[in-house]
Structure formats: structure tokens, C-alpha cells
Amino acid sequence: MKKRKTKSWLALEAGREVFLWVGGIIFLLPFVWMILGSFKTQAEITRIPMTLLPENWLLSNFYNVFALIDVPRLFFNSLFIAVTTTLGTLITSSMAGYALAKMRFRGSNFLFLLIFTTMVIPYFLTLIPSYVIVYRLGLINSYWAVILPGLANSFGVFMMRQFILSVPNDLLDAARIDGYGEFRILWKIVLPLCTPALASLGIFSFMWSFQDFLWPMLVLSHRDVMTLQVGINYLQSVRAGVLNYQYAMAGSAIAIIPVLVVFLAMQDKIIQGVTITGMRGGA
Amino acid sequence: MEKKKKTLNKKTRRTLTAVLFLLPVLSVLTVFVFGPVAFTFYISFFKWDFYTTPEFNGLGNYINLFTRNVAFQTALINTVMYTILQVAMTIGLALLLAFMITERSNVLRIVYFMPVVTSAVADGLIWKYMYEPHYGLFNYALSFFSLPTPAWLLDSQTSLLSIVFMDVWKAVGFYMIILLAGLKGLPRTYYEAARTDGASTWQSVRMVTLPLLKPALLFVLIMNVLGSFQVFTSVFMLTQGGPGYSSLTISFLTYKTAFNFFKMGDGCAMSVVLTLIVLAISVFQMRMFRKGGMMEY
Numbered sequence: 001m002k003k004r005k006t007k008s009w010l011a012l013e014a015g016r017e018v019f020l021w022v023g024g025i026i027f028l029l030p031f032v033w034m035i036l037g038s039f040k041t042q043a044e045i046t047r048i049p050m051t052l053l054p055e056n057w058l059l060s061n062f063y064n065v066f067a068l069i070d071v072p073r074l075f076f077n078s079l080f081i082a083v084t085t086t087l088g089t090l091i092t093s094s095m096a097g098y099a100l101a102k103m104r105f106r107g108s109n110f111l112f113l114l115i116f117t118t119m120v121i122p123y124f125l126t127l128i129p130s131y132v133i134v135y136r137l138g139l140i141n142s143y144w145a146v147i148l149p150g151l152a153n154s155f156g157v158f159m160m161r162q163f164i165l166s167v168p169n170d171l172l173d174a175a176r177i178d179g180y181g182e183f184r185i186l187w188k189i190v191l192p193l194c195t196p197a198l199a200s201l202g203i204f205s206f207m208w209s210f211q212d213f214l215w216p217m218l219v220l221s222h223r224d225v226m227t228l229q230v231g232i233n234y235l236q237s238v239r240a241g242v243l244n245y246q247y248a249m250a251g252s253a254i255a256i257i258p259v260l261v262v263f264l265a266m267q268d269k270i271i272q273g274v275t276i277t278g279m280r281g282g283a
Numbered sequence: 284m285e286k287k288k289k290t291l292n293k294k295t296r297r298t299l300t301a302v303l304f305l306l307p308v309l310s311v312l313t314v315f316v317f318g319p320v321a322f323t324f325y326i327s328f329f330k331w332d333f334y335t336t337p338e339f340n341g342l343g344n345y346i347n348l349f350t351r352n353v354a355f356q357t358a359l360i361n362t363v364m365y366t367i368l369q370v371a372m373t374i375g376l377a378l379l380l381a382f383m384i385t386e387r388s389n390v391l392r393i394v395y396f397m398p399v400v401t402s403a404v405a406d407g408l409i410w411k412y413m414y415e416p417h418y419g420l421f422n423y424a425l426s427f428f429s430l431p432t433p434a435w436l437l438d439s440q441t442s443l444l445s446i447v448f449m450d451v452w453k454a455v456g457f458y459m460i461i462l463l464a465g466l467k468g469l470p471r472t473y474y475e476a477a478r479t480d481g482a483s484t485w486q487s488v489r490m491v492t493l494p495l496l497k498p499a500l501l502f503v504l505i506m507n508v509l510g511s512f513q514v515f516t517s518v519f520m521l522t523q524g525g526p527g528y529s530s531l532t533i534s535f536l537t538y539k540t541a542f543n544f545f546k547m548g549d550g551c552a553m554s555v556v557l558t559l560i561v562l563a564i565s566v567f568q569m570r571m572f573r574k575g576g577m578m579e580y
Binding site for chain 2 (some may be wrong): 016019020021023024027028029030031033034037045046047048049050091092093095096098099100103104105106108111115118120121122123124125126127128129130131132133148149151152154157182186207211213214218228229230232233235236245248249251252255256259260263264267270271274275
């Protein structure tokens with residue numbers, strides 16, 4: 001009886017492992033398929049029956065992608081926008097979070113609720129007027145069209161407020177007696193105690209900004225300012241309607257591999273960040 | 284008198300400092316959220332092509348959406364279908380994985396999470412290539428096992444489902460991690476008690492784990508439903524709503540209406556309808572959430 005139980009337990013364990021690893025391989029397949037496709041020629045990609053591995057591992061697709069879109073420029077644009085937005089978000093969120101957590105003033109509850117409700121507003125409810133505003137301000141095809149709306153991150157405010165609430169008030173009062181102003185208290189005392197929150201918020205703000213697509217596509221159409229995501233999308237329309245999958249795959253590899261390398265290097269921090277914040281990165 | 288004036292000053296000063304600290308966030312929110320929300324509602328009652336003066340149309344845009352606009356009605360049904368399918372598959376699979384993955388399988392956790400961090404645009408290109416009916420990976424695999432090979436994105440029967448599959452792949456890892464955190468936080472003693480009472484694994488999952496996990500599950504459900512109703516990038520990349528209207532969603536139609544056809548009033552009315560549906564669902568789920576007890580998020 002006991003022996004049978006261990007046997008069925010073993011079978012169950014084995015089945016579980018098999019399921020997980022088969023699933024894992026299926027989840028990896030699109031990336032493997034992308035890498036294989038990025039080395040194939042167009043003739044090879046459209047050949048039936050298909051080949052799994054490329055006949056020759058040629059880099060010509062990558063050269064061609066660099067010729068079709070200005071990859072270094074696109075990377076620079078994306079990084080500049082993501083870094084600026086992230087730094088801005090960290091500053092504005094900690095300032096607002098500090099005020100909402102530690103300053104008592106009339107209307108603070110109302111303001112907190114007001115900022116909190118913006119978290120559940122669907123993106124599309126603000127999309128059309130935001131475009132009109134950016135257009136009227138003459139900011140189309142300027143980095144600011146993307147950076148400015150990103151400077152108020154309600155989720156960031158909410159998260160910083162929750163973390164700053166746990167900073168002991170005695171510490172702040174002691175600093176006030178020492179003649180510290182509120183800015184100095186925030187900078188010198190509160191923020192050093194909130195580094196885990198700042199790190200998580202920073203990572204997610206960066207990821208979200210770097211991978212954002214719809215808004216940058218609408219407001220940054222000029223090739224000098226467009227972001228990597230917008231540029232990669234242009235590979236779809238290369239040569240009058242015919243989708244050249246070998247270029248699309250090379251372009252995707254250029255966009256995806258650096259991100260995966262960074263993710264693998266920091267995976268414990270990022271996955272932990274998801275657990276802390278419950279915040280979704282891209283998509 | 285002197286003292287009172289001083290405290291009053293102090294109070295005003297405190298309020299001023301607070302306002303100063305909140306000013307950056309509030310001003311950006313005013314320009315890019317509060318203002319636009321009001322403006323969207325306002326424009327939804329007008330006919331406007333972006334360049335000329337808006338023309339008042341009363342409830343005309345809304346009436347039009349529900350009586351004459353077939354694209355919108357199809358998009359509404361598609362969006363609901365997409366949400367039901369995507370959420371059921373994503374949460375189901377995420378829950379299954381969270382149960383199965385153990386502390387040891389760090390590699391697997393990373394693998395399942397990878398699609399969450401990669402670019403939706405690049406992923407869309409890859410999946411489009413995999414869905415290619417003649418030389419794509421999926422039909423290659425299916426024909427290998429002599430199974431029927433659908434045209435995926437090019438067939439109106441399968442286009443929406445194909446988008447769902449890609450988005451499940453992109454979202455599962457995220458919800459798995461959240462559910463894993465929820466599972467980890469459950470108290471051990473309940474399981475020990477269940478085991479002493481002779482409960483099988485399945486019984487302890489059904490009677491102990493799932494009820495305790497209810498708050499985490501509802502949190503994940505709300506987030507996923509809110510996101511699904513606004514699905515855009517995958518539709519944009521894979522099908523552009525086609526063939527016909529078969530994979531058209533409200534958000535993609537809103538984008539097309541406003542930025543390709545320059546019917547700003549119709550676009551705004553669509554956003555308003557989308558928002559009202561999303562809010563109604565959130566409130567409904569929030570009620571269930573409260574019944575299930577609060578979570579520590």
C-alpha cells in the first residue's frame with residue numbers, strides 16, 4: 001500500500017516536471033524562431049518545405065536593418081526618453097508621496113483620492129485630447145511630447161506614499177528641530193530609507209517607457225526623434241506591402257536581445273519588484 | 284494675539300509647502316488627465332474633424348454608435364470575447380504554473396517571465412511570422428502531425444483567437460509571479476491540519492488553498508480584465524482588426540476613427556462607452572473583492 005503511494009507520487013512528480021519543462025520550451029520557442037529567422041535569406045524563409053536551421057549564418061539581414069532604420073539613433077531616442085521620464089517620475093512621485101504621507105493640510109485626503117482614481121482611468125479616455133494639447137503646444141516630433149505626460153505617474157505617487165508612511169515621524173521631527181527644511185528632510189532622510197521602493201519604481205518606469213508604443217507612434221513620426229519600438233514597426237512596411245520577415249526578425253532581435261540581457265542580469269530584482277508592486281511593465 | 288497669528292502663519296506655510304510638493308504631479312495630471320477626461324466627454328457630443336470648428340451633435344454620436352455603426356457593435360462583441368478568452372486562459376494557466384513551480388525551479392520562473400519584459404512590437408512581428416500559413420512555424424508543426432492547418436491571422440474564424448494566444452503568452456508569467464507570492468504567504472498550519480484529517484492533495488487544494496487565495500485571485504482578475512478591455516498593440520501588430528471586422532476591438536477602432544478617419548467626436552464617444560463598461564466591471568469586481576477580504580497589496 002505504502003509502496004504504491006510512493007510510486008504514484010513519483011509519477012505525479014515526473015508528470016509535473018515534464019509539463020513545466022515542455023511548457024518552458026514552448027514559451028522560449030518564439031525567441032529561438034526569431035533568432036533563426038534573422039539569419040535566413042528571404043528565399044530560405046519562404047521556401048516550402050521550410051528549413052529549421054539557416055543554411056548559412058549570414059549577418060546580411062542585420063546590415064540591411066541598419067541601412068533601413070537608423071538603429072543607434074533609435075536606441076538613443078528611446079534611452080533618452082526612458083531615462084528622463086524615469087528620473088522625473090522618481091522626483092515628482094517622491095515629492096507628492098511625501099506630502100501626502102507626512103504633511104497634514106486641508107484637502108489632503110481629497111487630493112489623495114483624486115490622484116488614486118486616475119490609476120483606473122482607461123488610457124483611451126485621455127488619448128485624443130492629449131494629442132490635441134501636444135499638437136497645439138507645437139510639441140509634435142519633440143521628445144517632450146512623450147516625456148511631459150510621463151512625469152505624473154499616479155501609481156508611483158501611491159507607491160511612494162505607502163513606503164514613506166512607514167518612516168518614523170520622530171526622525172522627521174528631530175530633523176525639523178535641527179533646522180532642516182522639508183526638501184532637505186525628503187532628500188537626506190526619507191529617500192535613503194526608501195531605496196527599495198525607488199529601485200522598483202525606477203525599473204518599472206524605465207521598462208514601461210522603453211516599451212511604450214501607441215503614444216510615441218502618434219507624436220513622434222519623424223525619423224530623428226522616433227523611438228526604437230516605432231522604428232521596428234516600420235520594418236513591417238518595407239518594400240510596398242511585402243513583409244520581409246528576415247528584416248523583421250533581425251530588427252526584433254536588435255530590440256529584444258539587449259532587453260533580455262538586462263532582464264537576465266537583474267531578474268531577481270525585477271521579479272521581486274513585481275511581487276512588491278504588483279505593477280505591470282509593458283503591454 | 285501674537286501667538287495666534289504665528290500659528291496661523293505656520294498653518295498657511297505648511298499648506299503652501301504641501302502644495303509646492305504636489306504641484307509637479309498635479310499640474311501634469313491637470314493638463315494630461317483631468318483636462319482631457321473633461322474634453323473627451325465634451326467632444327463626444329460634437330462632430331469634429333480636428334481642423335475645422337466642432338459642430339454640436341447632441342447625443343447623435345452615441346445614437347449612431349449603437350444603431351448604425353456595425354464596426355463598433357462588432358468591436359464591442361469582439362472585445363468582450365477577447366477578454367473572456369484571454370483572462371480565462373491567462374489566469375487558469377498562471378494558477379496551474381504557480382501550483383506546480385517550486386522554490387527550486389528558478390530557471391523556469393525566468394523563462395515564463397521573459398515575454399513580459401520584451402517589446403510588444405517585436406513580439407508581434409515574431410508571432411506574425413509564426414502564424415504565416417505557408418511557411419510559419421505553427422503550421423509546419425501541425426502538418427508534421429498531419430493536423431489541419433488554419434490560416435490563423437488571415438481567417439476570420441481564427442484571427443481573434445490568434446491574438447488571444449499571443450497575449451496569453453505575454454501575460455502568464457506576470458500573473459504567475461503574483462499568484463506565487465500569494466501562495467507563499469498562506470499559513471502552513473492549515474495544510475498540516477488538512478493532512479492530519481486525511482485530506483488528499485486535490486482536496487487540500489480545493490478546500491484550503493483556493494479559498495485562502497481568493498483575494499489574490501480577485502486582484503489578478505481585476506488587473507487582467509482592465510488591461511484586456513484596452514488591448515491595442517497586439518491587434519495593431521497582428522491583424523489591424525481584420526480580416527473584415529473579425530478581430531476589431533474597441534480600442535483599435537477608437538484609434539482608427541480618431542487618427543485615420545479624423546472623426547474625433549465618434550472616437551471620443553467610443554472612449555466614453557469603453558470607460559463606462561470598464562468602470563462598471565471594476566465596481567462589480569471590487570464588490571466581490573471586498574467580500575473576499577482585503578489583500579496586502
